[in-house]
Amino acid sequence: THSTRPQRLLSAVQKNATRGDPSSVVKAIDQFCRQKEWAMNVGDEKGCILDLVVSEVNPTFVLELGTYCGYSTVRIARLLPPHAKVITLEFNPDFAAIAHQVIAWAGLEDKVHLIVGASGDWIPKMKEQFGLNSFDLVFLDHWKDRYLPDTKLMEECGLLRQGSILLADNVICPGAPDYLDYVRRSSQYESQYFKSHLEYTKVEDGLEKSIFLG
Numbered sequence: 001t002h003s004t005r006p007q008r009l010l011s012a013v014q015k016n017a018t019r020g021d022p023s024s025v026v027k028a029i030d031q032f033c034r035q036k037e038w039a040m041n042v043g044d045e046k047g048c049i050l051d052l053v054v055s056e057v058n059p060t061f062v063l064e065l066g067t068y069c070g071y072s073t074v075r076i077a078r079l080l081p082p083h084a085k086v087i088t089l090e091f092n093p094d095f096a097a098i099a100h101q102v103i104a105w106a107g108l109e110d111k112v113h114l115i116v117g118a119s120g121d122w123i124p125k126m127k128e129q130f131g132l133n134s135f136d137l138v139f140l141d142h143w144k145d146r147y148l149p150d151t152k153l154m155e156e157c158g159l160l161r162q163g164s165i166l167l168a169d170n171v172i173c174p175g176a177p178d179y180l181d182y183v184r185r186s187s188q189y190e191s192q193y194f195k196s197h198l199e200y201t202k203v204e205d206g207l208e209k210s211i212f213l214g
């Protein structure tokens with residue numbers, strides 16, 4: 001029976017990381033992806049930029065679109081204050097099953113709510129499901145052609161408040177050109193590009209940070 005790459009990534013975490021130590025989980029995944037198999041985690045280089053933004057925003061409510069194996073979920077949740085929460089959406093149930101175990105190994109299950117489903121279906125249900133008004137930080141890391149429609153959907157659902165931060169991965173590779181154009185042109189956003197590289201490679205990529213001005 002053949003294992004999947006997410007399963008092999010989880011095994012590497014269980015072998016090399018210390019239970020309850022989120023930084024050792026992050027390190028184990030980056031080591032696996034650099035030395036063994038590439039995987040679509042935000043990675044260590046862009047991950048440091050993510051850490052900076054999370055620390056600066058110090059969010060109470062975070063929405064992550066695109067969990068994959070939970071690498072960025074762990075990166076974000078490890079920096080949050082005690083009662084803060086990350087709600088993370090994963091479309092693929094097999095990825096979600098792995099992410100759940102990675103997040104548990106890091107000891108962060110109390111800060112994370114993992115949902116299996118599509119962003120377009122779940123964004124309209126966020127307020128009623130979680131009793132929240134708005135997100136302080138949204139990390140867009142899901143299907144690249146959903147960045148723009150989902151941003152408009154979050155605006156329509158009143159999930160963004162003055163000062164909410166959108167941080168988008170992969171705006172160059174694979175790319176989200178319509179999203180970039182929108183947040184850079186719109187008078188409702190103040191945007192900034194953080195040049196970096198596609199995880200574990202020398203290919204250019206970057207993160208776009210956009211402040212919703214309301």
Ligand SMILES: Cc1cc(-c2n[nH]c(CCNC(=O)c3cc(-c4ccc(F)cc4)cc(O)c3O)n2)ccn1
Nearest residue numbers: 040066067068089090091117118119141142143174
């Ligand atoms: C609709 C909806 C969708 C989701 C959802 N859940 N999980 C995801 C994962 C999406 N991520 C990517 O596809 C991705 C790809 C690359 C990549 C791949 C191949 C290359 F050659 C180069 C780069 C690199 C990355 O950094 C990525 O993030 N989406 C969740 C909810 N609702």
Ligand SMILES: [Mg+2]
Nearest residue numbers: 042141169170
């Ligand atoms: Mg990504």
